[in-house]
Amino acid sequence: MGERNKKIIILKVAEKLFANNGYEGTSIRDIAREGSFNTALISYYFGSKEKLLASIFVYRLERQDQLFTAYWDKKDPLERLSSINAFYVDEFFEKRSFFVLMNQVQAFPGKYVTVKEICNELQSKINQVFSEAVEAGQQQGILREEINVPLMVAVIFGSISKIVFFRCLIFNNPDTSIKYEADIKDAVNTTLRAVVAGLILP
Amino acid sequence: MGERNKKIIILKVAEKLFANNGYEGTSIRDIAREGSFNTALISYYFGSKEKLLASIFVYRLERQDQLFTAYWDKKDPLERLSSINAFYVDEFFEKRSFFVLMNQVQAFPGKYVTVKEICNELQSKINQVFSEAVEAGQQQGILREEINVPLMVAVIFGSISKIVFFRCLIFNNPDTSIKYEADIKDAVNTTLRAVVAGLILP
DNA sequence: CCTACCGATCGGTAGG
């Protein structure tokens, strides 16, 4: 199987359980049981439960840099904004457990300092990407001048989070089928288009 | 001091610690230490740690019904929407720990079922209040016809949550002073006005 | 990579 593969299996099992039951609510025994390996393997490969958590974030965020350049080379600022949004909607669905976990970590004011620093780095890059698109739009006279980018990003990611996490409320079923997945995705994208539309000059 | 007062002290101490460190991350010993009372008091008054958590939600949400009628009797639909938003922004700031906790609870897909049911009741009422305002606005030809209320509510509450919880990112300081509190509140209200503006017919 | 085990801490309660 190889050491690298085994580590990634542990990462993904832990990611899922942490997302569902929380970091404190998941014991290393829970993780070992779910992945059918020995408890001691976690210390063996990662050093500690805390370092396992950090490793999940390093693993998930290390590839984001490449994704940045690949996705939003669109010239038109509005198209670029929509493209960035659509990209993150896809990301939320594809790596749902991870983003649930990221959302949890940020919901604890006094905890997970190391992991939050990793997230903040990504957040800065996201803000910058949005900033460039907005500035381009402003220079072309398409977008309002008074747009506050960090607040706009908060609205966009807050909306994605709430809609993806509220799915159980919208459809009254936490384990929604593929059919509903697509419906939610459409709903988020439509909603974000409305948010972006609010940024356009009348 | 009276039994009722003591119970409320325990509720508020627990609320704060749960919000900061999570339900699983807070032991009944932590709560007892912070409130300078005996560990056994929690079982004595509430039965268990889990019932203490539920009691916090019952305590915080039992008064919401009265608040509904008192706040948004405004006739004009747009004014009413703004009034509801402003009310919840105030609520988030006044009962910050509670809403941080509520946000946490909802961030765990497989946990806190009892507490989530209490939240869902409130959520339904909130959706209904927004629904009435939106329908009134549509009948008067002010608001777009295609507004999806649950999604709109998700955008509004997602935005409030993210901005209030992202304060540390915006100001790079988790323990913001009163001056900054006011700044954040202004920012949220401005942002929500932009969201509502997106609902108006062009 | 597993067995066997450590000290610490957990939620909870019997008895007063």
Added chain:
DNA sequence: CCTACCGATCGGTAGG
């Protein structure tokens, strides 16, 4: 409302 304590489980590791 406190003391003293229970059994269970926690994260982690020595030794192989």
